[in-house]
Amino acid sequence: MGLLQIVLISLATAMVAGWGNFQSYNLEERDLDFRDVDLNKLVSKLPLEQQKTVNGSILYDPNWESLDARPLPSWYDEAKIGIFIHWGVFSVPAVRTEWFWNVWKRGNSNECEMYVLNNFKPNFTYQEFAPDFTAEFYDPFAWANLFARSGAKYVVLTSKHHEGYTLWPSRYSWSWNSMDVGSKRDLLGDLATAIRENTTLKFGLYHSLYEWYNPQWMRDFANNFTTTEFVDNKITPSLYELVNTYEPEIFWSDGEWDAPSEYWHAQEFLAWLYNTSPVKDTVVTNDRWGGDTLCKHGGYYTCADRYNPGVLQPHKWENCMTLDKSWGYRKNANIEDYMTPEKLIQTIVESVSCGGNVLVNVGPTKEGIISPVQQERLLQMGEWLGINGEAIYESVPWLYQNDTVTPDVWYTTNKNETKVYAVLINWSQEVNLGAVEMQTVSAVRMLGAEGMLLWSGAEVGINVILPALDKVDSKWAWTLVIEKV
Numbered sequence: 001m002g003l004l005q006i007v008l009i010s011l012a013t014a015m016v017a018g019w020g021n022f023q024s025y026n027l028e029e030r031d032l033d034f035r036d037v038d039l040n041k042l043v044s045k046l047p048l049e050q051q052k053t054v055n056g057s058i059l060y061d062p063n064w065e066s067l068d069a070r071p072l073p074s075w076y077d078e079a080k081i082g083i084f085i086h087w088g089v090f091s092v093p094a095v096r097t098e099w100f101w102n103v104w105k106r107g108n109s110n111e112c113e114m115y116v117l118n119n120f121k122p123n124f125t126y127q128e129f130a131p132d133f134t135a136e137f138y139d140p141f142a143w144a145n146l147f148a149r150s151g152a153k154y155v156v157l158t159s160k161h162h163e164g165y166t167l168w169p170s171r172y173s174w175s176w177n178s179m180d181v182g183s184k185r186d187l188l189g190d191l192a193t194a195i196r197e198n199t200t201l202k203f204g205l206y207h208s209l210y211e212w213y214n215p216q217w218m219r220d221f222a223n224n225f226t227t228t229e230f231v232d233n234k235i236t237p238s239l240y241e242l243v244n245t246y247e248p249e250i251f252w253s254d255g256e257w258d259a260p261s262e263y264w265h266a267q268e269f270l271a272w273l274y275n276t277s278p279v280k281d282t283v284v285t286n287d288r289w290g291g292d293t294l295c296k297h298g299g300y301y302t303c304a305d306r307y308n309p310g311v312l313q314p315h316k317w318e319n320c321m322t323l324d325k326s327w328g329y330r331k332n333a334n335i336e337d338y339m340t341p342e343k344l345i346q347t348i349v350e351s352v353s354c355g356g357n358v359l360v361n362v363g364p365t366k367e368g369i370i371s372p373v374q375q376e377r378l379l380q381m382g383e384w385l386g387i388n389g390e391a392i393y394e395s396v397p398w399l400y401q402n403d404t405v406t407p408d409v410w411y412t413t414n415k416n417e418t419k420v421y422a423v424l425i426n427w428s429q430e431v432n433l434g435a436v437e438m439q440t441v442s443a444v445r446m447l448g449a450e451g452m453l454l455w456s457g458a459e460v461g462i463n464v465i466l467p468a469l470d471k472v473d474s475k476w477a478w479t480l481v482i483e484k485v
């Protein structure tokens, strides 16, 4: 994941593509509103005369118009919460960022360069970190159980980050994969097995298209992508290998920005993924398939790291976010650097109200441990979702996303809109819900509290009296269920 880089690239893309005004979409003009699409059936949004079928399945053509018309499999929107896992050779130095190698090579006595100069022998290379990626305490079943208890419904593991090292024994990454150097294990395959055997979570993969210092990539780059040596010899074969071997339910692409989607043969790959791959009916993809695709083409949109627009979006999207400042593990992180449970839950509530999913990142250590503070955050999330999950899972955005009178109140509704959920980020003994019309209300209660609540019509909307704080289960944000008449 890019830090500043991705922000700059996103800004540049935004300027080029002219979606600087992205947050001000007119809701009346929503043409791809996921609420209007029957997500239970893979019915193409292409005009009938343009649809081709084989054996009753729609066939997608390798162009964005056709690929973009594929509806997102419904499981993804219903799942809402996923776990992102950034793990690789960068977890060995574990200083500053998973971009460690790249930052080091930029020089100027930055933190990464100084860490190597001060702690390793002269002429130390990044490759020499790899034997230390030992994962001796890696217990994929323990990870799977932790993720299940966190309330997440899917995981996305970095199969390969920009360093090029693969967490699976790839035939196309000789001597730079987890079986050849480091743990001598198929780290990816072992997690896939544990997730599938012991949880109901979906297993997904992150994959970086580009590799900073791969000589073939550097040549294609120098040739301004008039040559395709890297993508033909390395990327395309490993994409097919990855999908055919591990059958991921999410394909989370990244590292796309320097080259156009044409160079990556992304449209051909996606047509294969949607038409004939072993996961063709269930796989979900993102929007990072070339410099021309972010927030525009593919499956759901990610738009930027930590994307949280605060207003309803016209296309299904995901907020991928970190608990620490970095995606990769940082040995020298302090507790103040970690997101509080309050902030984590607020981020989830805001994102889901606006039609988003949330992908919460963990960065395991080189030994294979998810640090106790990261475990604690995930378990706190699970505790909150255990009480308030009815307002999150399988919910859909309501008419209003946040309240018109009281700040920090966010809404969702169930699929047939018989209930509206108002999640209060802040506690107060009495709350005015300006967006809720009195005539539509039959009863109000709180998730994780006994009985019905007192409510009355207000000048605008309704007033609700909350129970005593020591009589409610939820610790961080509180969900009012408004039963409609």
Ligand SMILES: *[C@@H]1O[C@H](CO)[C@@H](O)[C@H](O)[C@H]1NC(C)=O
Pocket: 054, 055
């Ligand atoms: C269509 O079905 C037939 C018979 O089951 C099968 O042999 C063929 O491979 C299928 N075609 C595609 C494109 O899935």
Ligand SMILES: *[C@@H]1O[C@H](CO)[C@@H](O)[C@H](O)[C@H]1NC(C)=O
Pocket: 122, 123
């Ligand atoms: C480091 O590499 C340089 C250039 O290859 C070489 O001249 C030098 O002797 C090396 N230093 C050590 C301590 O190996």
Ligand SMILES: *[C@@H]1O[C@H](CO)[C@@H](O)[C@H](O)[C@H]1NC(C)=O
Pocket: 141, 142, 145, 148, 198
């Ligand atoms: C699988 O998960 C259950 C709880 O969901 C747990 O009791 C069991 O020990 C787990 N199995 C393994 C092999 O970890």
Ligand SMILES: *[C@@H]1O[C@H](CO)[C@@H](O)[C@H](O)[C@H]1NC(C)=O
Pocket: 224
């Ligand atoms: C690189 O290719 C792009 C797209 O074909 C073109 O617009 C640009 O001028 C080229 N740049 C150079 C330095 O050749």
Ligand SMILES: *[C@@H]1O[C@H](CO)[C@@H](O)[C@H](O)[C@H]1NC(C)=O
Pocket: 310, 402, 403, 404, 405, 407, 408
């Ligand atoms: C919430 O709603 C009000 C109007 O009802 C709006 O002005 C405000 O910007 C919204 N967003 C947030 C993040 O509070």
Ligand SMILES: *[C@@H]1O[C@H](CO)[C@@H](O)[C@H](O)[C@H]1NC(C)=O
Pocket: 414, 415, 416, 418
């Ligand atoms: C609304 O959906 C719920 C399940 O989500 C179902 O129990 C209820 O009967 C539905 N109500 C109406 C009016 O369709």
Ligand SMILES: *[C@@H]1O[C@H](CO)[C@@H](O)[C@H](O)[C@H]1NC(C)=O
Pocket: 342, 407, 408, 425, 426
């Ligand atoms: C609600 O609490 C958050 C901190 O959790 C704070 O940033 C925000 O200002 C509070 N909102 C109101 C309306 O008090």
